[in-house]
Amino acid sequence: MLMEWFLILAILTGSLIVLLMHWGLFLLQVVFAVVVTSFLPTDWFWGALIIQVIFGLWIIRQTFQAAWYQYQLELEKTQRIPQHYTEGGRSGIKKNFL
């Protein structure tokens, strides 16, 4: 049962990483999930779960920051604040938002 909870957390965190478009980190998350569910000794499981929770919270924080950045871009593009990220016709879209 605990294992399933871990997997749920991992999948949801993975979803947010996808939202932030960081493929390296996404791969890390997938590998971490696979290692924990398949190879890790059960004694270590709690540690893995805690790491997953902390990592998830950090990703949530990053998501909020990305949302703020997105809003910043919108303001700039609708000429409501001076151009900063979109100066010189740049679209301001980043490769990832971490």
Next chain:
Amino acid sequence: MLKQFFSYYKPHKRLFIIDFSSAVIVAILELAFPIAVQWLIDELLPERDWNLIVTVSILLFAVYLLSTFLQYVVSYLGHKLGINIETDMREQLFTHVQRQSFRFFDNTKTGHIMSRITNDLFDIGELAHHGPEDFFIAIMTFTGAFWIMFNINPTLALIALVMVPLLVALVTYCNIAMNKAWHNMYHNIAGVNARVEDAVSGVRVVQSFTNEDFELERFNHDNGLFRKAKIKAYKVMAGTHSSIYMMTRLLTVIVLVVGAWLSFNGDLKYGELVSFVLYTNVLIKPIDKISALLELYPKGMAGFRRFQEILAKEPEIKNDPNAISVSKLTGDIQFNQVNFSYDDQQQVLENINLQINPGETVAFVGPSGAGKTTICSLIPRFYDVNGGAITIDGIDIRKMTKKSLRSQIGIVQQDVFLFTGTVRENIAYGNQQATDEEIIDAAKKAHLDQVIAKLPAGYDTQIGERGLKLSGGQKQRLAIARTFLKNPPILILDEATSALDTETERMIQQSLDLLAENRTTLVIAHRLATIKDADRVVVVTNEGIAEEGSYQELLAKDGVFARLHKIQYEKNQD
């Protein structure tokens, strides 16, 4: 900041509780429906009891009716909550802005304040309504649906959950494509806007060169670019919608196939399979809501932050805790070593000493920008002095309440502001309690009655921003009428720089003379002819008060004033 945000819910606690609990019940019913279906298929169908099935269906329908009603409540009361909070904030903001001092308005653009009061608050209202509710409901339905699915069959539930990142990936990718398309569009609309602005502000040039066709051609080019960009954006939008639709259906199909396979192996009942498929739809709905919230949250919160920034600005000029409310001043005004600057950089007034006796008419003359208007704005405390003191009747003006001080001073400003409304309302601005007779009397004294008689609806003619435009001279007389109604013991006249025709000027002069009777009057004059009768003339230059004395005395002195006089006199000769 969140805590402060939520404090605005307090007056509407009941509304919030009703709205929120209705939303929760709707979500629970939404979650319960697939269970009911499962029960119907797995338990009731095999028994082939038609009556029972009809009864259950009727019950289900009743529950749906309840859910419909609650959804109506959520949509209606939820928005009501939002607009209530928005209205409270708007009122608070407006009150606060009205309390601000002149310096605040010197440094803040009107458009800026307008957008705080309208757009920002609109976003805040949306967040106030959708934020807590949607967030809670989304989390609740998502976990609820998943938990139930997990209890039906963990494997299938995890398979459905794995589809979530894929869905998110698709949404993200589509968003980027949309963003790029919108970016192009904004870029192009900016081009169109600039073109229109140019063509309209430069219309006189355009027409005098008869270049209308050329302008149209350029405009059509930009307009065409904008059209192309917008069409592309729509194409991306259509693609986004259809691919997200496809993805959700794909999820259903996958669940169906895996579920069928599990069911062959005896791990899943038919009803469970059906409810599972129904739950996949419940599961993905919150994703939409969360992504909408991710957009709404920064918007609303940034708006709220700006809202608080303005509220945090204390009005610069405040009543002293021990301020007294003065009544009927005589107008014995004294400047003691007054220093003043607008911005700490450039000292506008330095060490000004001045004595104005009750009932006296004092004229201020001097070059433009010397500080005449500034001296007069210090008396009603539109700005506070940086050093020294101003007293009226021996009392420091900072020891009087703002309201009582300003009620004793009448000002006819360089540029008269008219409010949208009728002529009557605009005159009555000087004294809201004035009767019609008093208003007509004031208009007569200001020589405005003949002008009003010629207006289409007399005193009820609409003027101001969206009404009849009055001429400069008429506006000034209206301002004089206002001041007659206010009837203050101290009067400040800041004469308009723009020249009026001699006839109008003579009329205004007459009404001003009438207005100045029995009052302490400060006149800022640009035409020396208008101050011949002043008791005293004060010559203000960039260095401060250069000369003081009666008109004739100053002429005889052959100083700054005599020079000014000579220049104007020669001009008139031309």
